[in-house]
Amino acid sequence: MSLNRRxxxxxxxxxxxxxxxxxxxxxxxxxxxxxxxxxxxxxxAYGKPMDQAMRLAVKEINDAGGLLGKQVEVAAYDTQSDxxxxxxxxxxxxxxxxxxxxxxxxxxxxxxxxxxxxxKTKTLYFYNVQYEGGVCDRNIFVTGVTPAQQVEVLVPYxxxxxxxxxxxxxxxxxxxxxxxxxxQKFVEENGGEVVATxxxxxxxxxxxxxxxxxxxxxxxxxxxxxxxxxxxxxxxxWSAAGMKDKIPLASTTMGVGNEHxxxxxxxxxxxxxxxxxxxxxxxxxxxxxxxxxxxEYGDTTAIHELAVSTYQGIMLWAAGVQKAGSIERDAVVxxxxxxxxxxxxxxxxxxxxxxxxxxxxxxxxxxxxxxxTVIETLPQRAPIDTQAVCDLQANPGDNTQYEIEI
Amino acid sequence: MDLSFVILVEVLYGVASLVLISAGLAVxxxxxxxxxxxxxxxxxxxxxxxxxxxxxxxxxxxxMLVIAPLVVGLIGLIVERLVIRHLYGRLVDTxxxxxxxxxxxxxxxxxxxxNTTTGISTPIPGFAFGGYQVNGYNFFxxxxxxxLVIAMYAVLRGTRAGLIARGTMQxxxxxxxxxxxxxxxxxxxxxxxxxxxxxxxxxxxxxxGLVPTSGGAYIAKAFITVISGGPSLIAGLVSSxxxxxxxxxxxxxxxSPVIGEVALLIAAVVLLRTMPQGITGRFFKGKL
Numbered sequence: 001m002s003l004n005r006r007x008x009x010x011x012x013x014x015x016x017x018x019x020x021x022x023x024x025x026x027x028x029x030x031x032x033x034x035x036x037x038x039x040x041x042x043x044x045a046y047g048k049p050m051d052q053a054m055r056l057a058v059k060e061i062n063d064a065g066g067l068l069g070k071q072v073e074v075a076a077y078d079t080q081s082d083x084x085x086x087x088x089x090x091x092x093x094x095x096x097x098x099x100x101x102x103x104x105x106x107x108x109x110x111x112x113x114x115x116x117x118x119x120k121t122k123t124l125y126f127y128n129v130q131y132e133g134g135v136c137d138r139n140i141f142v143t144g145v146t147p148a149q150q151v152e153v154l155v156p157y158x159x160x161x162x163x164x165x166x167x168x169x170x171x172x173x174x175x176x177x178x179x180x181x182x183x184q185k186f187v188e189e190n191g192g193e194v195v196a197t198x199x200x201x202x203x204x205x206x207x208x209x210x211x212x213x214x215x216x217x218x219x220x221x222x223x224x225x226x227x228x229x230x231x232x233x234x235x236x237x238w239s240a241a242g243m244k245d246k247i248p249l250a251s252t253t254m255g256v257g258n259e260h261x262x263x264x265x266x267x268x269x270x271x272x273x274x275x276x277x278x279x280x281x282x283x284x285x286x287x288x289x290x291x292x293x294x295x296e297y298g299d300t301t302a303i304h305e306l307a308v309s310t311y312q313g314i315m316l317w318a319a320g321v322q323k324a325g326s327i328e329r330d331a332v333v334x335x336x337x338x339x340x341x342x343x344x345x346x347x348x349x350x351x352x353x354x355x356x357x358x359x360x361x362x363x364x365x366x367x368x369x370x371x372x373t374v375i376e377t378l379p380q381r382a383p384i385d386t387q388a389v390c391d392l393q394a395n396p397g398d399n400t401q402y403e404i405e406i
Numbered sequence: 407m408d409l410s411f412v413i414l415v416e417v418l419y420g421v422a423s424l425v426l427i428s429a430g431l432a433v434x435x436x437x438x439x440x441x442x443x444x445x446x447x448x449x450x451x452x453x454x455x456x457x458x459x460x461x462x463x464x465x466x467x468x469x470m471l472v473i474a475p476l477v478v479g480l481i482g483l484i485v486e487r488l489v490i491r492h493l494y495g496r497l498v499d500t501x502x503x504x505x506x507x508x509x510x511x512x513x514x515x516x517x518x519x520x521n522t523t524t525g526i527s528t529p530i531p532g533f534a535f536g537g538y539q540v541n542g543y544n545f546f547x548x549x550x551x552x553x554l555v556i557a558m559y560a561v562l563r564g565t566r567a568g569l570i571a572r573g574t575m576q577x578x579x580x581x582x583x584x585x586x587x588x589x590x591x592x593x594x595x596x597x598x599x600x601x602x603x604x605x606x607x608x609x610x611x612x613x614x615g616l617v618p619t620s621g622g623a624y625i626a627k628a629f630i631t632v633i634s635g636g637p638s639l640i641a642g643l644v645s646s647x648x649x650x651x652x653x654x655x656x657x658x659x660x661x662s663p664v665i666g667e668v669a670l671l672i673a674a675v676v677l678l679r680t681m682p683q684g685i686t687g688r689f690f691k692g693k694l
Contacts, residue, residue, distance in 0.1 A: 040516075040520070040521035040522070041521050041522075041617070042523055042617055044520075044521065044522045044523075045522070045523070080521070081521075172664070198662055198663075199662070199664070200663065200664070201664060203623065204663060204664075205613075205614035205615060205623075206423075206613065206614055206663075207663075208416055208419060208541060208544060208613075209416050209420075209655065209658040209659060209663055209666070210663060211539075211541065212412050212413065212416050212538070212659070213659065215412070215537075215538050215539065216409065228523075229522070229523025229615060229617060230523070230614075230615065230617075232523065232525070232615060233525070233613065233614050233615050236525065236527060236528065236612075236613075236615070237528070237541060237613065239527075240527070240528040240530070240531070240532055240541050240542070240543055241532040241539045241540065241541040242531060242532030242533065242534065242539045242541075243532070243539050246539065262525075264527055267527065
């Protein structure tokens with residue numbers, strides 16, 4: 001095909017006008033919230049309730065009159081558990097839809113796939129998932145727990161209940177790799193020893209040889225930051241091999257996607273976890289939240305920690321916008337950096353200005369009859385792991401994910 | 407001692423699962439020379455048939471060993487009548503057609519069951535052996551594949567139907583001259599091959615859980631096993647599954663499961679480089 005310059009310029013002008021018109025028209029009367037989540041594929045157990053929570057939060061904001069007198073409109077994309085789609089939809093959200101804020105990303109791999117796009121296009125980004133910590137970027141806010149809030153409390157509890165020898169099974173990507181190092185650090189600090197660490201690609205579903213190997217290393221405790229539907233097989237096979245009553249299990253991910261409701265009670269009972277949220281939390285905020293969810297979706301069983309985190313993330317963003325009186329990115333960031341806090345279903349959530357992470361309550365829990373029983377509550381834990389390496393007040397241009405060194 | 411027994415079970419399980427995964431393809435590809443790229447999806451449908459049947463209250467063993475093979479066999483029959491029978495002898499065309507079929511099946515499964523992970527618990531409890539725990543279900547898989555191999559051998563060697571099928575695959579015009587309809591024999595053979603794939607998918611489902619795209623995990627291993635096996639159907643299947651099972655489990659225990667998979671693929675490359683006709687092209691010549 002050959003084009004002369006006049007045709008090319010004419011076409012380009014027409015295209016760019018067409019692309020600019022609708023968003024310019026919309027920007028005037030609504031606020032655009034972009035959402036990017038895996039609502040199908042092997043991570044849909046995480047993503048579907050997050051999507052529901054996002055829509056619930058937006059509906060609540062709109063029912064209360066919107067933000068700054070404008071309605072919030074959702075532009076949501078399903079990334080189908082395919083990391084390649086994240087960068088594609090991130091481009092779509094930031095360059096074509098020109099949204100005012102993006103909430104989303106589930107796996108750490110997906111967050112890193114879109115974080116730089118958000119930063120470059122100056123689109124405010126909220127990552128509402130517990131993760132391995134260390135992201136230092138003024139453009140992002142993280143409302144999930146990090147290892148110092150979770151692993152640090154879970155390791156001594158689990159070791160006290162079992163013993164000092166720990167075998168780690170982790171998902172083979174940035175989250176699993178870095179979390180495994182945090183686990184090792186805390187195990188050693190508590191006088192224990194990591195006897196072996198195994199990593200598994202996300203599609204591995206046959207753990208037979210691994211279970212035999214674990215018996216060879218004979219640990220007192222198995223720590224399993226495994227991720228996604230395929231890895232769920234480990235817990236089934238572990239129980240099928242009769243190992244469940246011999247070696248206790250702890251996990252940093254099991255249950256964030258309500259996996260304990262997919263497993264039978266026999267397969268799940270006794271697994272030790274630490275999270276910000278449990279459906280069993282008996283607080284007025286949580287009861288009210290569950291009632292709203294019930295009214296919207298008719299059934300509360302799907303609610304999990306990531307969904308609540310998403311809800312809290314959107315509410316924090318909304319609080320920031322109200323305080324700033326603007327949807328401009330820098331104004332909202334400044335407002336959020338005043339240390340804004342909200343009372344969410346999982347308790348008080350406060351933005352830490354230094355790291356853009358959140359200070360939250362953490363509960364040590366055990367699975368029991370397909371629920372999570374709270375054993376111990378540690379109120380208002382700060383993200384000290386990220387605080388140790390990241391100071392956005394002193395160094396606002398930082399754009400690194402710091403990793404723990406052993 | 408205990409440990410070596412446990413490792414032996416794991417190795418046998420590795421071999422048995424390769425036999426299971428590849429048996430259906432050995433019939434369809436090894437005997438009929440149809441490159442069935444939808445083999446993995448036949449297995450996936452076997453898994454869903456089992457889970458659906460169990461959900462409807464059917465005993466899990468009946469669902470796995472009877473219902474799933476029948477359902478997938480019937481789907482195979484329909485596919486054979488509609489698509490495959492027009493393409494016998496056209497290798498590349500069957501490849502394209504069955505690849506299209508695999509996409510259709512993935513799409514249908516996604517529409518019906520959703521793009522989400524489902525699973526059922528393994529029906530057999532684990533037991534202790536010395537200081538170790540063994541997954542009882544592994545034994546079940548080992549036994550199923552042993553029975554399967556013996557049954558395939560008995561049918562192909564000992565029955566008239568097996569003889570006719572083998573004869574037709576070798577010289578279909580001669581079989582036709584003797585009064586047998588190659589068309590119907592091809593149809594029945596494809597039914598059996600599909601049913602075997604369905605059985606494999608069903609038996610493995612409780613162990614690994616299912617998504618509509620699960621089939622993709624099996625297809626490469628199945629083809630590698632069947633091609634490396636060479637011209638003899640059963641001797642080839644058993645010998646290549648044994649070699650690859652040993653290699654992959656050895657490296658799995660020595661290093662990690664990921665390296666085990668890598669070792670399997672490297673072993674396949676080396677094996678086909680040194681024996682382009684497959685294992686039974688050099689050893690066990692003329693065996694079934």
